[in-house]
Structure formats: C-alpha cells, structure tokens
Amino acid sequence: MDGCRSGVPTYEGDLHVVAAAHHIVKALGATKNLSDDLRKILIDLDSHLSMITSNIDSKGGRGLVDVEERLDQAERKIMRWETDPMMIWDSGPKEASDYLEAVDETGKLVDGLRGLSVHENRKQKEILHRAMNIFQTAMSRLEEELIHILVRHGQQFEPKNMYSRSIRKDIVYDESFVSVEDEPTKETSSQNCSNDESGECIVDLVHADVIPDIKSIAKVMFTSNYGPEFCEAFISVQKEALEQYFSFLGTENLSIEDVLKMEWTCLSSKMNKWTWSMKIIVRVYLASEKQLCDQVLGGLGSVSSYCFLEISKATILCLLNFGEAVAMGPHRPEKLLRLLDMYETLADLLRDIDTLFSEEAGSFIQLQFHELLERLGESAIAAFKAFRVAISSNGSLYPFAGGGVHPLNKYVMNYIRMFPEYWNTLNLLLKNQHPGVADQVTKPDYGPDTSLLTSCPMAYHLRSITSCLESNLHKKSQLYKDEALQHIFLMNNIHYLVQKVKGSELRLFFGDEWIRKHNAMFQQHAMNYERATWSSVVSFLKDNNPGSSSMSKSTFKERCKGFSIAFEEVYKTQTSWSIPDPQLREDLRISTSLKVVLAYRTFLGRNLAYTDDKCVKHTVEHVENSLLDLFGGSSRSLRNSRRW
C-alpha cells in the first residue's frame, strides 16, 4: 500500500489513471466470491484512491470536506462512548461492531492523510492530527474494553473437579522411629491415581463466547501498531488471574530460609500441596492459558508465546524455588516418599513443560525444570541413603521389654511397603548407585527365582535395607540376658518382617526364595527357644534308666519338685513375654504343649504309684492350661493347683 501513499498525482493525466483504478477496484469489490483478505485489500485500496482524488480536488477544498465529513461521522461514533457509562462490549454486538467500524474508518483516514502530508497544507495537517487524536482515544478505549472483558468473563475453576487430590497416605513419618501403627497403611496400594491424571484437561479461562470479541480487538490494535499496549493489558490481567488462582490453591510464597527452618510435619504437608498444585497449574491452568493465548494471538508470530511466558514466568519460578529449597534441605529419611512424589510429578510434567515453553524464550524455564528434577533426584537418593544409615545406627541401651515387635521394625517395614508404588522411579534413581551401597548384603543367588522384579535395583536395595534391619535386630537381641528371650524377640521380628513382605507388593521384589528362607529363620528361632527354655525343664521328667520299670519314690519326689520349680519359674517370666501375632503365639503354645505336656503325662503315668503324693504339685491339665498364659505380655505367678 506504500505505493499509493507516495504517489501523489500532479497533473490531469494521473487523475484519470486514479479514477480508472478506482473504478476497477469498485468493480472487483462488487464480486461476490472474494476471500476476506482480498476484500479487505480492495477496501483499503479504495479508501486510498478516494483519498488521492480528494486531495487533488482539494485545491477547491471539496475533497477534504469529504474526508472531514467521514471523520466527523467516525468521531461522533467514537466520542459518544467517552461520556457513556456503559462499556461498549457490554452494550451489544451491534454497538461493538459499529465501534470497530468507526475505528477502522479513522485508521484508514489517518493512513491516507499521512500518505499525503508531505505537502505543507495546514488544513490537511489539522485534519490528520484530529484523526490521530480520535484514533488514540479509540485505542485507549479498546485497551480498557479488553481489560473489562477479560476480567468480567474470566472464569475460575474448582481444582476439586480437576483432580481428586492424591490421598496417597497422609501419615507423617518422623525421624524418631516412634511406632507407626499398621492400620492406616492398608489401602495404599489401591490408591494409584497417576493413571487418570495423565489425561490432559483444558478449561476456558475466559468464556468461549467472548473469544471472538477479544480477537477482534487484538486484530485492530495489532494492525494499528498498538500491539504492545494490547500485550501489556492482556498480560497484566492474565498474570494477576493466575496469581489469584495460585493463592486460591492455598500456595504461598516462602523464602528458602523459611523452608529450611520449617518443621517436618508442616513441610511435609507443603510438599504434598506443591505436588498437587504443580499438576493443576501446569496441566490444567497453563495448558488452558496457552490455548487462550493461541486462540487470541494465534496468527501473530511469536506474540502468543511471548505473552504466555510473561504471564506464567513468575508463578513458575515461585513453584520451582520451593522445589529447590526442599531439595536443599537436610536429607532426612522421612523426606524420601515426599521427595519421590515431587520427583515423579515433575518428571511426569516435563513433557508438558517442554511443549508449553518450546519457544526459544521459554528455554530458560525448561532448563530450570530439568535442573530441579535432577536436584530432587539427588536429594531423594541422599534421603534413601540416610534411611539406610538411620536403620543401621538406630541404637538401644536397654532390651525391648517383652521381646515383641520392635518399633524400628514396624517403622521400616511400613515405610518400605510403599516403595513398590515408586518402583519405576526408584529403579531409575538407584541404577547408578550400586557400587556405593554395602557389598556384604545378600546377593540374590536364589537359583531359578530370578524374575525381573527380584533382580531390579530397587529389589536389591530393599533386601539391603532389610538385611541392615536384621543385623540391627540381632544386635538388639544381644541386649537380652535370657537366651530364650533373644529367640522370642528374633522370632517375633523376623516373623513380622516376613508377614509384611508377604502381605504387600514387596513379595514380588523379595521373591519366594527370600520368603522361604526367612520363614525357616523364624521357625529356627522358635525351635531354639523351645530348646533353650524347655530342655532343662523336661529333663526332670526323663527316665534315666529306661530298662527298669519305675524309679524310686525319693527320686520321683525330687524330680517332681525340680519340675514344678522350673515350670513355675518359666511361667512367671514368660507370661510377661509377648508374641503379638495370635497365630504365631498359638503355634508356639501347641508345639510347646506337645513337648511338655506329653512328657509330663508320660512321667506321671509311669509312676502312677506315687501320684497321690503331695509332691505332685500340678496336674497335667493344670500344666496344659498354664501354658496358655504364656506370652500374654503381663507377668503372672502360679499358685498351688490343688487350691484351684
């Protein structure tokens, strides 16, 4: 169009050419099936040509009068809104399109007049300035209308509807190894919500009905060279909306110092919230924002991605900084699962981030995400190592009363029960960690049972953790003076370990061979217990000369007394011991019963002659019943059964 502007005809001949061109343009414009672009070009050309003509005429002033009339008309349409309390786009589509038409007309007049103004013509210059003034008013107004539309039709969405908040365990683990009871962990395995979260979910941040309005404003402002103003307004409204949403999610800005000082329970819930907000912000909000930018600013080159970056950058950096702060913090074992949550979330979002910020300007953000992912991975591994160290170094000065399941064991097993949920991530992170970790640890030489799962890095590390735990438990068992209680303690704890493995997905990683081996282990301890406790007791009942029919009365008396004292002693101590698992308790009682009661019955049966004697303190039934009291966890003492 520049050619038209510069070509100001100076003599008659040109006037004819212009007139001819004008006719052609008019004729072309009348054709029905023109593309919109072509039609627009023709209309522009038409207006330029009429401008040229009017300028040529303007020696008599008639052409300019024409231009002035057109400007007056447009001005009336534009200026009337300056005193109207209503917003134009609120008043109706007709008003809006009238306004845009007037703006368009003014724009054309400005362009046309500017093309001519090389010639010093006061009147002409005056009209140009007036037109430009009106045009500025209109542009300023459009900016305001834009802000108004964005604010009025901006839509909030409930995060609840987007994702069910991951309730993957809200137990807070702390470093004290204070017992974490078993109940709450029950439903963890079923709560894998990562599948339904992978679907993309885009909402309309601004009502779909007004998108064409925004687009029409964008179009006018950008073609009039007011693009920067459009971007300014668009970015500030959308940026603020994002920030509002951000605080609506309950996320607040925290300094790194604050995060590092934060108490674990508080930090844990913040980490949880971060994971959740990150997903919603990136996958829903930013994806939707990106769509809005593309819808509105699509055909304008890099403008759309520029606006998107400006809108989202501050919030993204804020989220990233929290991640950095968390990754920097002390690598406590209890942080591991939350760190893995964060890591997985981020890893999962990387593809989205790479798409959202694919343009060169966004590579900074991309890079920051990748850096944070790496940092979180390192931090998770460090926490993992700290977990192992914490298990090995958990020391006790006193034996654990009753020989039951030690809290450390409960803590560790309930904690690692959740690892299978993260096994992909853990495998990835642990892959490079092999050499550093204890070599003395059980190698999976379990013959044929080397399925993929039992030989993956996580399985290796899991076994390394439990073997750490086992050796710690062995150490703790040494604190008992009573050998029998050492065995009860180890039996209980290894049984617990096996049960936990068997009852969860852990069994896939530990494998059947490991389970068999550990079953055998706690059974061995049960046998050792029996031997340690009962061999000496039962030895009173043994017949030293199997050849002779019966023993002397005095021997019988002595044996009987010895047995009673020993039995009562065992009863007194071992009723205070505990076997928390009812099945295990039952099994051990039965097998003890079999051994002791049988021996006692035989002993008495063989010496029927003396059984009336007072020296038989306990009846067989009494012994049998008394055995049921063992391992109940509270000390009791036997009275003379005769009084029962």
Next chain:
Amino acid sequence: MPATDYQASFLGRISIRRNQVIAMDGNHEQELQDLELFSKHVSERFAELLSSPDDIPFDALLSISWLRKLLDFFLCCEAEFKGILMMGNDPSQISKPPLDRLIPEFLDRSVKALDVCNAVTNGLESVRHYQKLAEIVVSALEQKPIGDGQSRRAKKALTSLMSAMNVDDKECSAAKATERSWSFSRRGVSSKDRVPEHFRSVSNQVAKNWSAAKQIQAMTNNLVPPRGAEGSGLASPVYTMSVIMVFVMWALVAAIPCQERNGLSAIHFPAPKQLNWAQSIIGLHEKIGEEWKKKEKKGTAGLLDEMQKMEKLGNILMDFTDSFQFHGDITDQKAEEAAARAAELAETCRRMEEGLLPLQMQIREVFHRIVKTRTELLNALDQVGKSSPPLL
C-alpha cells in the same frame, strides 16, 4: 595491572608469612600460595570494577553490563574459594576450630544470598516491564509528524512507567499487593487516557514481610575479620568470600527493584582497609552508597544505570508531552529535542533487551552455584563427621 597492586599483594604476602612462620611445612607452603593468589585475584577483579569509567555508558557503574561483570567475578572468586577449601590436603580441617564455627555461618549466609537472588530475579521482571512501557513511548514518539494523538499515547505509557517505577520503589509492596483489583470503574474518571493502576504482583514477593535490606543486614551477622593466627589459615578465605558475597548481593539489591530496601544504605560490613583485597570493595561500597543517598533524597527507582537513564529521559519526555497538550502544538526545535530523547530512550531499551535476560540467567547461575557449593560443603562435613568416632 597497576604497579600499586603488586606492591599491595607483596605487603600482604609479608604479613601472612610473618604470622605463619611457625609450623611451616610443604602443605602449608602450598596453601599459603593459594591463599595469596586468591586474595590477589580478588583485589585485581574488584579494582577493575572500581575503575570502570562512568562516561562509557556500556560499562558504567551499576549498568547491566557492569553487573554482569560483577557476577562473572563472583563466580570466578567462588570457584577459587571452593578449590582452596575443598582441595586441601587435610579435609578434616573444615571441622576443626575455627572453621567448625565459620563454615556453618558461611552456609547460613549462602542460604540468605539465595533468597536475595530470587528477589533480584523478581525485580528484573519489573525492569522488563519498564522496558516494555518505554518501548511504547519510543514507538509513539517515533511517528512523524508528531501530533496530539501520538503525544497522548506516549504520555499514557510514560505515566504507567513512572508510576510503576515509583510503586516498586515505595517499598511498601506487601500492603499494595493485596489491595489492587481491576474492577476500577471507568465512568466518572474524566481523563481521556486512563492509566490502570499499577500493581505489585504477589508472585514478585519472596515471602510475606520479607525484606531485602534486613536479609543483607543479617548476612553481615558474625562477619568479622579473622584475628591473630586465624588470619593466616583457611579462616581468611572464608571471611573474604563472605564479604564478596555480601557485597555482591548488596550491590544487586541497590541496583534492581527489590522487596523492601529500607535501610540498605545503613548497612556497612567490616572490611578493614588494611586488607589490600578489601580496598576496592570498600571503594565501591562507598561510591554506590553515595549514589543511594542521592537516590533516597530524589526518590528515584533504583541505581541500575539503565533505569536511572530511563527515569531521567522519562521526566523530560513527560514535560514534552505535557507542553504538547497545553499548547496544542510545539516548535520544531522542541520536536527535534524530543526525538533525540526518544532515540536515547530507544537505545536504553535496546541495551535492556540485550542484557536483561542474560543477566537474569546469570543470577540463576549464581543461585545454582551457591546451592552446589553448599551441598558439597555439607557433604564434606558429613564425611568428616562420619570418620570421627560415633558418640554412642
């Protein structure tokens, strides 16, 4: 390098040697050489920063390119510092007095510096915003002929620009942040070009009630030059690096809009003049401090050279657009002058366009570097802790 620097570091060498004459062995010899080299490099680098000429706009004190050089030097010093501290022959040294106290203090300072980095990154977002507004001013005034419409367009952008700079400088960000909303009623406002009230966004905050000035003040806690025999050991580079870190953060905060900068000029860190490496830092501190005092009197936006220029030009152009509106037209001479100013503003914008993003990335690099060193130091401390017999 000027001869005086040689002399200075020579004197430094003597003083170090004198204190260290006892217990001198091979390792110490090496360590001393490293320490000497470190403080020599520090003093050279900061001397270069101090001597940067004010009249060359590119490298002027507190210009974008000057800040980038400052950060470059910071990264260099930091790398050398880490080398000295970690590559030493006796890693257990870091857990022995006085380092067992100085290193945790240093790490604490590092964490504080990270928050400053974030605050400055946020501040640069504001500066980017000013740049965009200034670009509108330029694009309005570039058009020929300049008329009332263009002048109004420029004035509108200028008003936004000046008020944005002022809000950022009012240092009351927290209060401002929550109040604003777009629901201003346009009706009843008579001005033809309403300027939407500038808002300080929430995400530009490091945290509620956070203060850059207080943060830097806190970084100077326990920051005292090592005395006596300590002065010759590893305590001295820890001190040097701390001073550098505090200074760099202080300069960044002085230059770039930041959350809560009240009292920044009151901060002084005890860098004794007799330490030769400290002289240039002290010089810079004084120079920037004076600028800051002038600024507090005038109420301008921050010491970043480009921003000061922008503000000055903004004021001139504001006058120009005002007079345009009063008189309806202007003389050619005035128009020419305005065009020249607009061209200067365009040049400033161009420099911002070129430099701001790299500066932002560099600050992020500094951030990551501080994190990394902190992690390595913590690991080293952990390692040393493990090899010593357990308490139980």
